[in-house]
Amino acid sequence: MKKFRVAFILMMALALLASACGDDSSDDDATAAAEAAAAAAAADAAAAQTQADAAAEEAAAAQAALEAAQADLAATEAEAAAGDAEAQAALEEAQMKADEAAAMAEEAEMMAQEAQMALEESMMVTAPEIREAEVRMGIYPCCADLAYWQIPIELGWWDDVNITITPNQPTYHYFTASQEIVPWLQRGDGDVAQGWVPGLFGALATFGQDIPPIHFADIYVGYAILVSPDSEAKTALEFMDEGMSFPEAAKAAVEQLVGKEVHIPPHSTTQAQYSDAFFAYLDAWWEDVQEDIPALDSEGNQLVLLDREGNPALDDDGNEQPIRITTNDWRNYATPVYVDDPTIVQLSAQAGRIEFAMPYGAPTLVQMMRNGWDPLINFAMMYDNDAVSQQTAIASATVGGTGLLARRAWVEENPDLAYRVVGMANRILATLEDSDAQAELWAIEANIINEKRGLSMEPEDIGIIWDTIDPSFNWVDQEALWDLTQPSYHPATVFRTQVEKLKANGTLPATFNTQAELEEFLLAKDIYEDLRDFQHRSDALFERAMGMDLSESQQELVDHAHTHYDNYNFYDALRFLETAVLGGIVTPGLST
Amino acid sequence: MTSTDVLDVRARAKREQRKRRILNVLYLLFGMLLFFVAWWLLSLEASPFYYDIPPPIDAIQHFLGNLGTSSEMRAKFVHACPDLHPDRATNWLRQVGSSLIGYKYTNEGLLPGDPRPIPLGQLPEGCYGYAIHLVVTIIRILIGATLGTVLGITIGLSSLVFPKVAQVFTPVASFFGTAPIFIAAPFFVIWFGVEVPIMTTMGLVTFYTTLLMYFFSRRAAENISVGIVESALTLGGSPRSIFRWVYLPGTVPEIAGGFRIALAGAWGLGVLVEVLGIQVGGGHLIDIWRFLIGLIEAPSALVALITFFGVLAVVVDGILVVIIRFLTRWSESGRRLGL
Numbered sequence: 023m024k025k026f027r028v029a030f031i032l033m034m035a036l037a038l039l040a041s042a043c044g045d046d047s048s049d050d051d052a053t054a055a056a057e058a059a060a061a062a063a064a065a066d067a068a069a070a071q072t073q074a075d076a077a078a079e080e081a082a083a084a085q086a087a088l089e090a091a092q093a094d095l096a097a098t099e100a101e102a103a104a105g106d107a108e109a110q111a112a113l114e115e116a117q118m119k120a121d122e123a124a125a126m127a128e129e130a131e132m133m134a135q136e137a138q139m140a141l142e143e144s145m146m147v148t149a150p151e152i153r154e155a156e157v158r159m160g161i162y163p164c165c166a167d168l169a170y171w172q173i174p175i176e177l178g179w180w181d182d183v184n185i186t187i188t189p190n191q192p193t194y195h196y197f198t199a200s201q202e203i204v205p206w207l208q209r210g211d212g213d214v215a216q217g218w219v220p221g222l223f224g225a226l227a228t229f230g231q232d233i234p235p236i237h238f239a240d241i242y243v244g245y246a247i248l249v250s251p252d253s254e255a256k257t258a259l260e261f262m263d264e265g266m267s268f269p270e271a272a273k274a275a276v277e278q279l280v281g282k283e284v285h286i287p288p289h290s291t292t293q294a295q296y297s298d299a300f301f302a303y304l305d306a307w308w309e310d311v312q313e314d315i316p317a318l319d320s321e322g323n324q325l326v327l328l329d330r331e332g333n334p335a336l337d338d339d340g341n342e343q344p345i346r347i348t349t350n351d352w353r354n355y356a357t358p359v360y361v362d363d364p365t366i367v368q369l370s371a372q373a374g375r376i377e378f379a380m381p382y383g384a385p386t387l388v389q390m391m392r393n394g395w396d397p398l399i400n401f402a403m404m405y406d407n408d409a410v411s412q413q414t415a416i417a418s419a420t421v422g423g424t425g426l427l428a429r430r431a432w433v434e435e436n437p438d439l440a441y442r443v444v445g446m447a448n449r450i451l452a453t454l455e456d457s458d459a460q461a462e463l464w465a466i467e468a469n470i471i472n473e474k475r476g477l478s479m480e481p482e483d484i485g486i487i488w489d490t491i492d493p494s495f496n497w498v499d500q501e502a503l504w505d506l507t508q509p510s511y512h513p514a515t516v517f518r519t520q521v522e523k524l525k526a527n528g529t530l531p532a533t534f535n536t537q538a539e540l541e542e543f544l545l546a547k548d549i550y551e552d553l554r555d556f557q558h559r560s561d562a563l564f565e566r567a568m569g570m571d572l573s574e575s576q577q578e579l580v581d582h583a584h585t586h587y588d589n590y591n592f593y594d595a596l597r598f599l600e601t602a603v604l605g606g607i608v609t610p611g612l613s614t
Numbered sequence: 615m616t617s618t619d620v621l622d623v624r625a626r627a628k629r630e631q632r633k634r635r636i637l638n639v640l641y642l643l644f645g646m647l648l649f650f651v652a653w654w655l656l657s658l659e660a661s662p663f664y665y666d667i668p669p670p671i672d673a674i675q676h677f678l679g680n681l682g683t684s685s686e687m688r689a690k691f692v693h694a695c696p697d698l699h700p701d702r703a704t705n706w707l708r709q710v711g712s713s714l715i716g717y718k719y720t721n722e723g724l725l726p727g728d729p730r731p732i733p734l735g736q737l738p739e740g741c742y743g744y745a746i747h748l749v750v751t752i753i754r755i756l757i758g759a760t761l762g763t764v765l766g767i768t769i770g771l772s773s774l775v776f777p778k779v780a781q782v783f784t785p786v787a788s789f790f791g792t793a794p795i796f797i798a799a800p801f802f803v804i805w806f807g808v809e810v811p812i813m814t815t816m817g818l819v820t821f822y823t824t825l826l827m828y829f830f831s832r833r834a835a836e837n838i839s840v841g842i843v844e845s846a847l848t849l850g851g852s853p854r855s856i857f858r859w860v861y862l863p864g865t866v867p868e869i870a871g872g873f874r875i876a877l878a879g880a881w882g883l884g885v886l887v888e889v890l891g892i893q894v895g896g897g898h899l900i901d902i903w904r905f906l907i908g909l910i911e912a913p914s915a916l917v918a919l920i921t922f923f924g925v926l927a928v929v930v931d932g933i934l935v936v937i938i939r940f941l942t943r944w945s946e947s948g949r950r951l952g953l
Contacts, residue, residue: 201907208665228910229665288905291690353691354735360692360902361808361891368804375807527689 235425244491246400268407299417448590695741762823770831830872834865
């Protein structure tokens, strides 16, 4: 029966090899060859098992013969003791047989031991290598969603994946201004850097595709117009306290801005005009509409207002309400004064110097609010009080977030490193949500922001930013990010509207193919899907390993795989698991 | 002087002079050619600066294409006409005046019922071009440098007549003179804000030039030979007449040299202050473009604007050399200036 099983496994291996040779696809070839190799290894193990079983059987038979001979010997000895000469001769003969049986048993035992060693050798597996590599990475530690990369440096997490950060070894290249990020990657001075993803849309027709995002970290919803403590202007909430509904209060609040100067960083010129959402509360906004921008989903369907349950919100006549994004611009109603965040903070420190400001970075926002500045209106108010409205729809269409920007050539040459770096991002974001560990991580972030930006953030401020201003997308959230059927922030949809707006204002050519270009640009989706596939395969192999009698070395690899899996490094988890359970790596692309 | 050119000396000297001038022009052209070749080489794809430095032709095209009006700046609502009075919309000279001072900072427009400034969306196309920004910067810097020069020379030379002025002013000037001037720039922005550039930009340039010219004028006076002053005294000169006829003309060559140095620094300083947040001017354009450096157009814009100020400084300095040489042609240093 066992020989039949061995023959069957060998036939399967040959069949797999034959199928591998007959397939044109190189990936399929690699899979088939790897599976055949795994099957051959399994066949070797089965053959060794058969030999060990046979040797054990022989040893058992020899042991039984030995025991029978010893029993005869004992009986003969008894008779000999009674003085029987014949019995004495028989005793000698029995003694000889017993000695022979003992020798045979010993020999069989040795053979059994050798067979067992051969079996163990055949089941011995060695850990796949996690290659030592250098990754040239940069960060601009201005804000919580950019400074979080300081955490793995200080906690030594990069060592877990054998990555050394360069070129400022052992830490990152620290940018002194956000505008340095893209040229740094573009020049090829660095491989990866955390940056503002929508900031690249204006370059999509030229080099933007060379620096796609490979991971999305968060969504920035902290947009607010701040009003100085000495201003007489009232906030929307104050108007609500006077009995107004939120739309009325928002309108009254924004009307105070018409014709006034609003201090805002020059970064805003490269971004979707989130401030439009506030000014859309003005009646004049809708009276001045000159052109509507298509607000479509990835299948080209018109986006409509949705209620909190995700169902279309109907107007008084029972009709769906299409979302209206227009070419209007808030700067037709108020005057932008372009100064960067540090200057806004400096000017805001002097009473009467400025009245309204829209700072860019969350830490600046938090610090100014701590200094007595109030939000005249912000996105949070709108989401809380006016979720189903054109204004909030405009807000949702203009938000963006940071992500890992990487040189596409680097990702193509080093997919293993890209998977590990993205896995590290997921590990950090998950740990930031762990109530037992987050205090230490917040302190690390606050320290680096204070050091590099001259602010005075408390660790708790970082927690507030992550909770209310910069909600992150952890590993679980990433699924909804890319699955358009789930209610969530969908970059593919939101970015489409933002790109259309750039086409409308001439930044991108009118012939720009928004859908195709965005699909190519959002490399983060492909990376996420690969990692999710690795995770699912790992889950299946963990289950399979549970039902197996694993050798010591196999068990060790499975334990390693668990560690990588828990750290969101699904790439190496799967590599270790396949080596442990299948005897080798079988998934294409995992062999590095 | 005889009218006969003995041994053809004068003709030979003129020939030499012509030859030298032609060679000067050739060397100048050769230097410019070298500059453009180096620039072009750095912009090649093989260069490590390929993405940062555009080819010269791209920068020039960008500059000329955005000089009158700029669609890029229009899309970003970056303009040179804050608070433009409706009456000034068609007169570019008055537009520049508006840009320099700001409508709301003049007496007009502050009363209720006065016409409101033109909304951003209706500004003339020219407001979005580089030209007004650059003209405004040039005017601010020249005014600042002139004011500073007048102040510095006045204080410096008067300190010779009234030593108490020197006793009061020298410690102050020494204190601020040793502090890096770039450190003072952000303070001017904070003190005067970004809304009143006439104070911020011109104030800093004036301050810096005053300090420099104070030291240059004092040193120029101190460098006048004691023998000349003693001769004047021997001839019956009073302190006032010696100041008027010895110190004043005698210090001009050295003060003029100092003014060239001060003006050369003022270009950079004026643009730097504008980069820190002033809303109109060449520095503001640089500030906006440096935040857009990820866009393909940004390196061309930045290089074009920076090169413009470099060329401007060289051209203005060349004009100054001609003027100073004419004014100081009586002195050896004046005759040799620019040779």
